[in-house]
Amino acid sequence: MSKKPLGLDNNGVQRVMRKSDFFADSLGQFALNAISGLVGQLTYFYTDKVGMAAGAVATVFFICKIIDAFTDIIMGNIVDHTPPGREKYRPWILRMAIPAAIVIVALFTVPGGLPDTMKLAYMFITNILLTAVIYTAICIPYASIQVVRTNSQQERALMGTWRSAAGYVSGMIIAIGIIPITNALGGNQNAWIKFAVGFALTVVLALLICYLKSKETAADSKSEVQVEDIHNNDEEPVSFAQAISNLFHNKYWVLVLLMGFMVNVSYGVNGASGSYYCKWIYGNDNLTAILGGVGLIPTFLGFGLIGVMVKKLGVTKTLRLSFIIGIVATALRIIDPTNFVYNTVLGCFSTFATIPMMCLQGVLTAMSIDYNEYKFGKRMVATSQSASSFGMKIGSGIGASVIGWCLAVAHYDGFATVLTPAVRQAIYTFCIYIPLALFVFLFILMLRFDLEAKLPEYKKEIEARKAK
16 A cells, blocks of 8 residues: 655655655665764774874875775766666665675774784775775765755755764764773773674664665655656766866855865864873763763754754754854863863853754755756766765865874873873864864855855756756
8 A cells, every 4th residue: 555645845846755764864874974983983093002103193094085085086977977777876885885894894903913014004905995995985876865866955954864863873872882882891902893893784784774765766656756857867977077177166066065174174073082082181081981972962952953943044044053153162162171061061062063064064065966957057966976075085084184193293102191281282272273263164164155045046947948
């Protein structure tokens, strides 16, 4: 028996997704964030569990991210040039599930008897395989599905919210659990390997469910409602050079690129910095679990309120308000950076400020892709996603690496027992000053993004062109 057809959204566009569709789709982000969350903990793992030099680790990470970013461009070009009549996006989720699990475990199996140069080489190879090859081959097609799955901006926003919530769950499990769980298992390298095995199996399951429920057409197969197929396999591929040229002549795509870069610097810093702050400023790295647990409060509030905020304020104003909250909360931490309760409370506001961008970054990208069609007559979905991801990968690479570079300048020793003034200042720099500057720049860029109000008129013009 077929289910009742879905109705129209607030803009009169046919809805095509049910709760089960949103949930299954979100598991792709759960898997991706599990991968990136584990990678985000590697700086601490390599310096404090394997004993590698912070500066060398940071530099290798940065090189990996540069290579990783370029593979995004390659992957986008491969996907956009998939022969007509074949699925472009969904198959990659299935192909990469098992390789992802294998390499996740390999990240933490650094052979202990190797010299430092060989350890760095092992680190480089495993990180390249996971992030530049496997993660990219999942991420670009998966991000593109958000654009082709539905015509409704409301459903795209809901997809973004579901994806962000699922991704945050996996990220928070890592943030809350990895230190106390690995400490309970012995606190050594073998403990981290065991933790990685558990997450590797979870990643496989999540990707398989996502694959089974994903679609590449805006059609609700559970009802008899058929709407426009925005997969558009018949769109003639644009050459890579022309596509890149078009994108850099799309000011909105450039703004999304810059914001994606900056927000991922912030994510990269935040993902790897908490363990150092708790260990050296608060004196107990197990406090990362408490910080992560308390951080769930603003996270759940953010995910619960994002729909209301977007409905009342729109995407653009919601993001501007969130960045203002982030600026104020982070700046106030400078007053007393050593007080655990004070900083934890302010950290909740900072965390809340990051949730809207998590949920709506894909919506901004989708808007810029719609503008591609208005301005150039071509959507260039995968290339747009991959080029945006290029900036994001560079951002996350810098975010993760800047921690190691700051520590290297301060002559950090992971096995030291005393906190030096230089190391203290380095930790304040990547935990407070850099995030504050990023919130300020994000707010300035968001002031220039005015596409949301113009897009309905642009879409009418696109439809008029197609009708001729």
